[in-house]
Structure formats: structure tokens, C-alpha cells
Amino acid sequence: MSYAGKKALVVDDSSVMRQIIKKNLKELGFGDIQDAEDGAAGLKKLGDFTADLVVSDWNMPKMTGIEFLKEIRGNDKLKATPFLMVTSEADKSKIIEAVTAGVSQYIVKPFNANQLEEKIKAIFK
Amino acid sequence: MNSTVLTQEEKLLPPVVIRCVQESVVSIFETILGSAPKYTGDSEEKNIGEGVVGIISFGGDVSWLLMLAIGRQSAGQIASGFCGFDVEYESPDMGDVVGELANVLAGDIIARLRSEGVTTAMSLPTIMRGQDVEPLLPRGAPSKKMHFTTAQGALMLKVAGSRPGENVGRTPGT
Numbered sequence: 001m002s003y004a005g006k007k008a009l010v011v012d013d014s015s016v017m018r019q020i021i022k023k024n025l026k027e028l029g030f031g032d033i034q035d036a037e038d039g040a041a042g043l044k045k046l047g048d049f050t051a052d053l054v055v056s057d058w059n060m061p062k063m064t065g066i067e068f069l070k071e072i073r074g075n076d077k078l079k080a081t082p083f084l085m086v087t088s089e090a091d092k093s094k095i096i097e098a099v100t101a102g103v104s105q106y107i108v109k110p111f112n113a114n115q116l117e118e119k120i121k122a123i124f125k
Numbered sequence: 126m127n128s129t130v131l132t133q134e135e136k137l138l139p140p141v142v143i144r145c146v147q148e149s150v151v152s153i154f155e156t157i158l159g160s161a162p163k164y165t166g167d168s169e170e171k172n173i174g175e176g177v178v179g180i181i182s183f184g185g186d187v188s189w190l191l192m193l194a195i196g197r198q199s200a201g202q203i204a205s206g207f208c209g210f211d212v213e214y215e216s217p218d219m220g221d222v223v224g225e226l227a228n229v230l231a232g233d234i235i236a237r238l239r240s241e242g243v244t245t246a247m248s249l250p251t252i253m254r255g256q257d258v259e260p261l262l263p264r265g266a267p268s269k270k271m272h273f274t275t276a277q278g279a280l281m282l283k284v285a286g287s288r289p290g291e292n293v294g295r296t297p298g299t
Contacts, residue, residue, distance in 0.1 A: 016222050016225055019218075020208055023210065089236065090233070091236055
């Protein structure tokens, strides 16, 4: 599957995690990849950046990933944006909470490039 | 939790927490680095020297704190194993890497504890850097240091429990 020309927004309070995810997305062929350090900054960025995919961490200060997801799903302009949640917690209750809020896919850290690609493939199939 | 009678110290820092930490360290670092770390003992006197530490607090059924410490000698190789690119020891990104590793460990530990019937929530990581850095703990708080070796160098984990009404470290959820 080609992701050439697709645009992504990576949201994580960890600069290193943003770099890792951006590197993986770039290797998959994503064109324009922007980033933000928390949900609030991500939401602001989506005001003038139309992302084909949002990849967001769950645990972040200011606005968490789940709050960010709920904001996106509640916004008429953004609600159809595919959303991949990244988290260190594999707890079933967390997954249910994310699915209920409308997450497209969910990936647990640590993950490798192939695992991330599988999740993105599942979103764009 | 099972019905084994625990000492006062074990009530504050239950053996199941220590076991889940050890299992998580082996499992997570094996996934990241490609080979399992080896547990080399729990000496309280041994330190990592100059290094970076990531600290996460847990609340819920048990209030406790986890500290992951990685020495300067190991940090570069462990960081590049996790990131897939080089990270300079002196760069702010190194703190980010250790914080993220602590975060990943904490998430796995929470899942393991839940499967043992212990429900906990975690804080965001706090990062410190320096010579033999350790968090200040309340007087008498039970703690344990655990040492591991990996092909990339040494790791140290410290866990500490707290008495009811006392907090160790950052409030979970923040």
C-alpha cells in the first residue's frame, strides 16, 4: 500500500517518541508529517493542517490523548480523521475506553516499524 | 492479591510488585534490545554512578514509586536500541528516552499487577540526571534496588512503598 502524498500529525509529549514515529511514517512514504507536544497543541495544528492520519500518545500533560480524540470526534470538520492511539498501557479497560471514544486503531509501546505499519494498513484498508 | 500473611514492610511494598517489576524489565528490554536482561542481585550499596533516571509514581491499591536508572556507559547503546537512531548522552533527548523507557515499563507493570488483582494508576515520568541520583523518600519507606545487566550495559531499578497518607513522588494521573 502506498501512503505517498498522505499527511500525518504526530502528537506526543516525548520529543524522542515523535522522532521515532515520524521516522517510521516517513519510511512508509507519508509526505507531510507535522507534530505537536500535547492534545491541545495538536488540536490547534489541525485548524490549518488537514491530516489523513493522527498518531497520538495517550498520557500527555495539558490534554491527554483520549481527550484529544474526543475533541476530534466531536468536531464536524475533523470527526472522520483516522486516529491511531499509542500507549504504554495494554489494560483492557483502557482499550475499551479508546474504542468507545472512536479510536481507529490502538498500539502498545514498545512497538517496531512493522507493527506500526500493520496498524496503519488496517486503518487504510 | 492472594491471602498470604504479609509483614508490615511487605504490606507497604508487596512482593507481587517486586516480582512484576522484575518480569517487566526482562520482557520489555528483551523486546527493545533483542536479548533478555539478566538479574544480577539487589544490592542496596551498589549505584550506577553518573546517569539518567526516570521516576514514575503509582497510586491505587498500593502507593509506590519506580525508578529506572541507566548509567552514562550504557545509555547511548540502550537509547539507540530503543530509538533506532543515535542519541547523545548530553542531549535533552537522552532524558526523554529514559523517561519513555520508564513509562513503557510502568504500563507493562500495571497490566501485570492487574492480572494479579492489584489495580494501580501511574503518573507521567519525572527525569533527573547526575551522580547516583535518587529520589528523596519519606523516612522509613521500604525500598529495594534491583540490578540487571544487558548486552548494552547495566540497568538499575529502585522501587519504594509508602505509608497510608504519604505519597512517594508525583501524583498518579499528573
